[in-house]
Amino acid sequence: MEKVDLLVVGGGAAGMSAALAAAGAGPVSVLLVDREERLGGILPQCIHQGFGLGYFQRNLTGPEYAARIVAQMEGAAVSVRLNTTVLSLSQRRTAELSGPGGYEPVAFRRLILATGCREKTIGSLPVAGTRPAGVFTAGEAQRMINLRHWRPGKKVLVLGSGDLGLIMARRFVLEGCQVLGVVEQKGSCGGMVRNYRSCLLEHRIPLMTRTTVTQLHGEGRLTGVTLHHLDSGKEEQVACDTLITALGLIPERELLAGLGGKLPGWASLCGNCDYVHEIVDTVTAQAEELGRQVGMELLGRG
Ligand SMILES: Cc1cc2nc3c(=O)[nH]c(=O)nc-3n(C[C@H](O)[C@H](O)[C@H](O)COP(=O)(O)OP(=O)(O)OC[C@H]3O[C@@H](n4cnc5c(N)ncnc54)[C@H](O)[C@@H]3O)c2cc1C
Structure with a gap:
């Protein structure tokens, strides 16, 4: 040996x-x-x-x-x-x-x-609904885009506002995708201030605080998610083909x-x-x- x-x-x-x-x-x-x-x-x-x-x-x-x-x-x-x-x-x-x-x-x-x-995955959250394709962790999506030159989707929502979530929201914009926003359950952005400025503010990507995803929709491919607004208790359906999870490491x-x-x-x-x-x-x-x-x-x- x-x-x-x-x-x-x-x-x-x-x-x-x-x-x-x-x-x-x-x-x-x-x-x-x-x-x-x-x-x-x-x-x-x-x-x-x-x-x-x-x-x-x-x-x-x-x-x-x-x-x-x-x-x-x-x-x-x-x-x-x-x-x-x-x-x-x-x-x-x-x-x-x-x-x-x-x-x-x-x-x-x-x-x-x-x-x-x-990375923590969507399975670590109490999210109902189907399990369609189109849900990726931020690291998986980063690898696909930056190393493999694949675009995982076109209409994107990011769940989690840590540095990884912020960086990937900007990355999708630079790839020509529509980024609907970054969803965050806490009352403020989770990432560094420098990343909040350069990734979200500079690219006009909305940050939706006190909000989370409670349900996935779609058979085969993701067609949308249900957003739950934690303060008002209201729910809304948002159409998207890609959900990027940045839930922590x-x-x-x-x-x-x-x-x-x-x-x-x-x-x-x-x-x-x-x-x-x-x-x-x-x-x-x-x-x-x-x-x-x-x-x-x-x-x-x-
Ligand atoms: C999206 C993202 C953005 C970041 N942005 C910044 C930034 O702007 N500025 C900054 O300073 N830092 C940033 N960081 C943080 C920094 O990149 C990391 O903290 C650092 O690179 C981690 O190094 P590591 O060696 O601990 O882990 P890793 O780089 O993850 O290396 C671990 C290695 O172990 C190998 N491995 C694991 N298990 C096995 C096994 N069983 N057998 C063989 N090999 C194995 C893996 O293949 C991997 O190569 C960022 C990180 C991420 C993910």
């Missing part, structure tokens, strides 16, 4: 930064694994600006931010395995990997989980199930897998610090 000092799961900003810092501490063998075909995690699909203001003192797009870290990876003593999923972890400090070569078990001394986060820690749901002393979390960070700069800083500590520990200098 292949043996490494440090296994890093996830090649987003967190995983890359942790791996680089650990390898920079001295002669330790570091293996970084990601299920995608490229490094960067969520960053390559975030083509808007707003990344790196703190860490690089530059207003970068997601792909530009990723490219700067990927460039550092090129000369570093980190082995990278892409298109490879970590299926499970065991208490014996082994991981089961599934990659282009098939099943690949790996033994490690130390583990860093940098598996990012997942949950740290992705499914792999801990193989460890009884607990984090052993030889494993650490970083990035959005630890907690959902608002900006990538804090992800990089946290992961670097952790990587350095783990590297020193492996060298017996912790």
Whole structure:
């Protein structure tokens, strides 16, 4: 079985930064694994600006931010395995990997989980009606438009006014779609003020506060939703072919199930897998610090 000092799961900003810092501490063998075909995690699909203001003192797009870290990876003593999923972890400090070569078990001394986060879906809300096509999470829609060049629909309503919802509302307008508005159950916008201004105000997209979606309509494809106004109790039907849900993110820690749901002393979390960070700069800083500590520990200098 292949043996490494440090296994890093996830090649987003967190995983890359942790791996680089650990390898920079001295002669330790570091293996970084990601299920995608490229490094960067969520960053390559975030083509808007707003990344790196703190860490690089530059207003970068997601792909530009990723490219700067990927460039550092090129000369570093980190082995990278892409298109490879970590299926499970065991208490014996082994991981089961599934990659282009098939099943690949790996033994490690130390583990860093940098598996990012997942989106809550419409199923997490008490929404009645049918389950037609045309309901996508904001991240799915972003991936379709920015990486696959598909347009998921034409007449769009966004549910949830966090940063992801705001950014996707603007993205649909820029794609030539009609965006009916962003629906928010709270009394004010959930995202950053800078995103509220640049995404909604500048593109005249209405924000409907104290409102939620209670029913989906349509057979086959979505034809509309029922909106419920929380203060007046009134309901209205709105015609649309696409509902984008931006309902929040949950740290992705499914792999801990193989460890009884607990984090052993030889494993650490970083990035959005630890907690959902608002900006990538804090992800990089946290992961670097952790990587350095783990590297020193492996060298017996912790
Ligand atoms: C739409 C959107 C807009 C944003 N806008 C901004 C912004 O304007 N400015 C800003 O600073 N930040 C922004 N952020 C936040 C920032 O992009 C993220 O916080 C950061 O990139 C997360 O990095 P991460 O490495 O923790 O996770 P991710 O980038 O999600 O990386 C996790 C990686 O783990 C891999 N993985 C997961 N499970 C496995 C497994 N079992 N086996 C192998 N690989 C696995 C995944 O494939 C993925 O590559 C935005 C985020 C989103 C989603």
